Amino acid sequence: MDELLARAFQYLPGGSSWMWTLPPDVAFVVARGEGSRVWDTRGRAYIDYVLGSGPLLLGHAPPAVVAAVQAQAAKGSTYQWLSEPMIRLAERLCRAVPCARKVRFVSTGTEATMFAIRMARAFTGREKVLKFEGGWHGLHDYALTGTFPWSEAPFPTARPDVGGVPKGALESVLVAPFNDLGTTEEILAVHGRDVAAIIVEPLQRALRPATGFLQGLRALADRHKCLLIFDEVVTGFRLAWGGAQEFYGVLPDLATYGKALTCGYSLAAVCGRADVMDTADPARKGTLDYALLSGTLSGNPLACAAGLAALDELAREGVYPRLARLGRMLREGMAEVAARRGVGLQALGEGPIAQPVFLDPAAPALTERDLRRADGARAGRLGLELIRRGVFVIPGAKLYLSLAHSDADIAETLEAFDQALVASA
Template structure:
């Protein structure tokens, strides 16, 4: 594998970009190598600046469920760009897109478009506080909801990857307005509400955790969280930045039959372009300016290029058989990898929900951050490097997901499993 050009860009980037990357997850520090610089992608393949081609299971960290550079999505973006890239004024596409989101996710009676998942969750929490007139937010250890100040408490994703327990620059007074407790532990949530229920504005949760690796909710857990929130008059926020339109057309709330008060969505709704949204009950959303006093704004919210991409992508997902195909292909790869690990005698434990899964290098089970953190991260690093050397690009962290797309066909899956049979010998 050639990497001369990537090494050159890595040296240059470190002089002008902190850590050489514009997002810590890209640094590959956790897997013991320098990052690759990508120049193009199509379908389920990416190509780096040295001409190396890989089967990609990152998919821009989840949103590219149609695969890279889908021709229909690209055509929609080009057509929109020819009319202008940004107006800072309402467009018909924004209305069409909001109508589509409220149809596909019925709990979102009204929706506000933003530019990222972080912006969506930050805005939803402000709205929850404004609506309930309470200050305290409850989150869960290992769940990541973006990098806004109040949520960088016991977070997963990049903080977990880099081994950082907290974030300097977040005032203690701000951090103190968020309480983090174990995921999948209903008793801990009941105890907290018994002590502070009248102060809790909202519970924000990844209905399927995807930032400490994939960790599904225990049977009845989400229903229990819903009941506790109802009992104490707190809002339930589902962070579906990862699960929305990935585990089902209607997200995890459709899959598990639990209705949140507010939902946040991220880059998947823009087919990988910068786009996010938050929405929920009309009574709550009417508190958002200009209807109500909870202020939130954004010049690029509902950007015409992003909404054009999102409209086309969601339209293509809203077709019979799409999610069945995703389920079957994901199961084929997941089960195949599990067989390879078992035959090699490598300790492993897997979790899969639809088109997202993780294998942890440990015996398991993995049900929360405490159990996920017991994984052998050095073994994962060897696995990552061995697979990369055989043309398979995985997320460079034990605590991220493997994402399947509709572009991963039988040939790509077979190539991946063949690579895995060889790569596991290095683990």
């Protein structure tokens, strides 16, 4: 292990600031990123499919975003007050996102989903929230249940995924199986009158919604007079300009945005119906109709300037067909390689998202419990073998593509994938 890595392991728990760490023989320190690649401190290049966990839909250091950030940085990084970039970004978001009439900016996707749930509670006067097993909504206490495979429980019981989640938080969460409208309906038949919101990732990780599932959730939310929240932190500006709600044609009450919104600067948002968003109006302070949403760096002009520049790039002609084509190339390429090697593998995902899972392609995965039957250990080994061959992925997790990725990048990746598949057996 080189000296800088050794210091990382000395001063950072597990040598990490996230939920991933790599074994010493493949671990590396990023020195810089440009376009579709990162370089480590030893000068080795990797085609990057981590992309900062998804924000870098334009690739690393897109010149237009860099220039916008540099120009704003000279005028100040944060004011905690209204700025032109913030107002323009709010307007842009409302024009792009079908459900959005008003917006509140926060700093992370975790805050966005936590605050959306708070708004739904304040608006409906109800406490419970229904989420789907395997759905990821960040790191607050209401989100860290029913997400990880090891904590399987009978529906709708919410068990903690990690230590430190209080029972009180879990009591207000119901967990349902993704893509299973019947079970969701049964849960709501019992608990509906206490449910403030259904929160869902419309594309759950890399699992596509079954035909009619999201429409069915809309109908159930209406029937039980609760809100439907689309967590679009991943899908927003990625599957389509109007996000998953445009892509799948279902209108939620609230949506949470992050990641691609600024293509790499710390900003997230809750947006949606005006009457629900107005629970954040400071004029309501001192009443229980007020859902406080704020934060020191919320809506900072640096990230908003980045967002405006990033959205200008994403608004260009041909962006979404290109992202869809790249994703398809990668997924189809992986499936072809696996079929040629006689390996049972499904390449899940939609748009510029791909995830190889070791499951028989004859029975397409629909739920988190389907995914649990996959060979996760092999997926982990495959990831490590890809990194060894200069393809940066989080072992076992999904791969993100960007507009900076080229057909040649994908061809090179598929060659590495072929070798890695054999090495991971």
